Amino acid sequence: MQMSLTDSHSSDDEVPADLQLLTSYLFDRSHSDAPAFTFLDHASDREGIERTVTWAGLAERVRAVAVELSRVTSRGQRVAILAPQDLTYVVAFLGALHAGTVAVPLFAPEGSQHTGRLVHVLSDCAPEVWLTSLDALEKVRALAENDSVPRPKHIIAVNDPAQPDGDFTAPDIGLDEPAYLQYTSGSTRDPAGAVITHRAVVANSWQAAAAYRATTDWTVVGWLPFFHDMGLIQQLAAPVFAGCRSVFMTPFDFVKRPVRWLRAMSGRAAVMSSAPNFAFEYVSRKTSEADRAGLDLSGVRVLIIGSEPVRAGTIAEFQRMFGPHGLAATALRPSYGLAEATVFVTATDDAGPVVTAFERAALAGHRGVPVGPGTSGALELVAAGRPVGLSVRVVHPERLVALPDGTVGEIWVDGPNVADGYWQQPERSAETFGARHGDAPGRWLRTGDLGMIHDGLLYVTGRLKDLIIIDGRNHYPQDIEATVCDAHPAIRRDGVAAFPVHDEHGVEGAAVVAEYRRGGDVDEAEVSRAVRRAVSTAHDVKLRGLELVPVGALLRTSSGKVARSATKQHHWGRG
Known part of the structure; x- marks a missing residue:
């Protein structure tokens, strides 16, 4: 039975009442030598070396991280995951959950491209502990010296955590306690930390598995970053819940x-x-x-x-x-x-x-x-x-x-x-x-x-x-963006931002920033004319502003989405 969107929950689609903690599903399989997660290491080999951890091996490593966290921090404290996208990340995230701490999925600092996001998030939630890997430890320690970041009490490389004591007992965590903070991409506002409970993460994992009828013999393959909501659930949490293998690579290797x-x-x-x-x-x-x-x-x-x-x-x-x-x-x-x-x-x-x-x-x-x-x-x-x-x-x-x-x-x-x-x-x-x-x-x-x-x-x-209202008519920015993408072959696909701007009298109009490939016989004036003509024909809109920028210059969120609000602020102020 399929559920009507406007109905209440359908009994056939009800999330089960007997959900467990996400890590409980992991430890239910802790005696299995079947592969759990496989990292395709393209840095070591162009074709990708498979580095695999079994369910038994993963459970052991997760428990070791939980033990280490129990020694240096307390239940409910925030723990930042500043690890590279490899098996370390999986272990660190699940270890934080198993310890009863609140994970903050982030990423290892690399250059200055997204340092601003790291600074914002770390300042917002002030984690006591940062989890990273030996490979990223030096850069993570350098980030801790940033005066804009609350200094953590402990930085732990989880590659070689302390061995778990035999008498370690995981805390009795309730499903309605926070599991992690999922920071939004910041496409319309500053990133904010959505408080995801243990119930929410297992319920959403069940919903995804049920929607696609995934079973233990499935294999999840992907490259999405674990700090992003889709990557975290589809490539990490849902496979743990469903007991299916996850094979992943880094976003950089995909690009x-x-x-x-x-x-x-x-x-x-x-x-x-x-x-x-x-x-x-x-x-x-x-x-x-x-x-x-x-x-x-x-x-x-x-x-x-x-x-x-x-x-x-x-x-x-x-x-x-x-x-x-x-x-x-x-x-x-x-x-x-x-x-x-x-x-x-x-x-x-x-x-x-x-x-x-x-x-x-x-x-x-x-x-x-x-x-x-x-x-x-x-x-x-x-x-x-x-x-x-x-x-x-x-x-x-x-x-x-x-x-x-x-x-x-x-x-x-x-x-x-x-x-x-x-x-x-x-x-x-x-x-x-x-x-x-x-x-x-x-x-x-x-x-x-x-x-x-x-x-x-x-x-x-x-x-x-993002809605653009001109003369009482509604225009969707992605509709205008699609028209701009098709206006000239030099315009980069998914490299366009459309947004509302206002004149000195407060009258709303539309403006566009578009990436285009220079070179050959194409000049900016030709591209500009083609874009303005296409938007006028398709939408009966005369663009109030059009800026053509080099490929790669458009402002984007950490997940790769075009950041319309930030682009507008950068190019047109608050107009």
């Missing part, structure tokens, strides 16, 4: 040679993986015919496409390119989630992607009017699927009433996977997590995302804070 992701999936049976929309476009652009030769993707059951907007053209091109290598069209699964819901909210079922064309003018008026494919003035949207074990409603953001199907409003979520709030931000927490509408029971999460329900499926249309 350097994206074919590595495909080769890690090739030839395996019952594979599940996940990535944002831009990664699928990146793979399609950056893999050659020689790269694709010999790939066998027939064992790929699920490829989760997250991070709005999921584009119909991206799905079609990826399937066109890799279908001949055994990839089933139904394996591509658009989804929707956010850190404040741990990550998972909705998923496409095994029927595969659903793409619907809607009248663009009607969407400007918050109505979803489906039209035939290829209709002039239509906008194709990709369905994000249905929820499992939680409720989703579309609500008028000002009147706070549930809206009928086919009407665009704010997406609200209620379920055991919803975070408890933001770390030490009671007002913002009440605003985001304490929402109520009509006589509906429950504590609803206001996602800040806009969407609608059509034919029982959720369609995400954009962000409430």
Whole structure:
């Protein structure tokens, strides 16, 4: 039985009442010599050396870290994970949970690219202990000397933790106690730490496993960073919960040679993986015919496409390119989630992607009017699927009433996977997590995302804070961004930010910052004319500002999303 988005929890989709702590599922398998996590080490070998830990080995190492933490800090204290993306990270995160401390998933400091994020997060939650690896220890100690960062009491390299004492007993941790702080990507505000309880992480792991029907014989393959919500749940927590093997590499190794992701999936049976929309476009652009030769993707059951907007053209091109290598069209699964819901909210079922064309003018008026494919003035949207074990409603953001199907409003979520709030931000927490509408029971999460329900499926249309309103008509920035991407071949895909700006009289208009590839016979004036003409034709909008920047210059969040608010602030101030 499939659950209606506007209904309460369906009994068939109810999260089980007998959930355990995430680490309990690990220790239930502590006598198994089956492989648990495999790190593909491309730094040591171009093709990747497999470094594997068994369930038994992982349990032993996790227990050792928990013992060490119990010696230097107390239950409930924050513990920052500043480790590289290898087996150390898995051990450190699970060890922090097992000790009853509150993990803060971050990353090892590398240069200055994301030092600002580390400084912000560490200052916000002031962890007493930092966990890292021997390889990263020197850089982590250097970060501790930064005057803007609260100095930790202890820095521990978990590669060689103390051996656990025989009389060590894990603390009696309640499911409703905090497990970790998941800091948001900061695409619209400064990053905030969503308080994820032990119940939320195991509930969301169950929801993900149930949505995709994952079992112990599946293999999760990926490269997403563990400090990001999708990477942490899909590649670490859900495999521990479901007891399936996780094979992973670093994001850097994927970006350097994206074919590595495909080769890690090739030839395996019952594979599940996940990535944002831009990664699928990146793979399609950056893999050659020689790269694709010999790939066998027939064992790929699920490829989760997250991070709005999921584009119909991206799905079609990826399937066109890799279908001949055994990839089933139904394996591509658009989804929707956010850190404040741990990550998972909705998923496409095994029927595969659903793409619907809607009248663009009607969407400007918050109505979803489906039209035939290829209709002039239509906008194709990709369905994000249905929820499992939680409720989703579309609500008028000002009147706070549930809206009928086919009407665009704010997406609200209620379920055991919803975070408890933001770390030490009671007002913002009440605003985001304490929402109520009509006589509906429950504590609803206001996602800040806009969407609608059509034919029982959720369609995400954009962000409430990013909406551009010109002459009373609503324009979604990702819609304008897609037009700009298609306006000229020199514009980089996923390298465009559109946002509202105001003139001296407060009248709203639209501005765009776009990355473009210089060189050849292309000049900036030609690209600029093509962009302005395309936006005017498709949206009846005259851009108030357009700035073309070199590839790589656009401001992004730590998870790779275009940071519209930061880009606007950088290029146009508060205008």
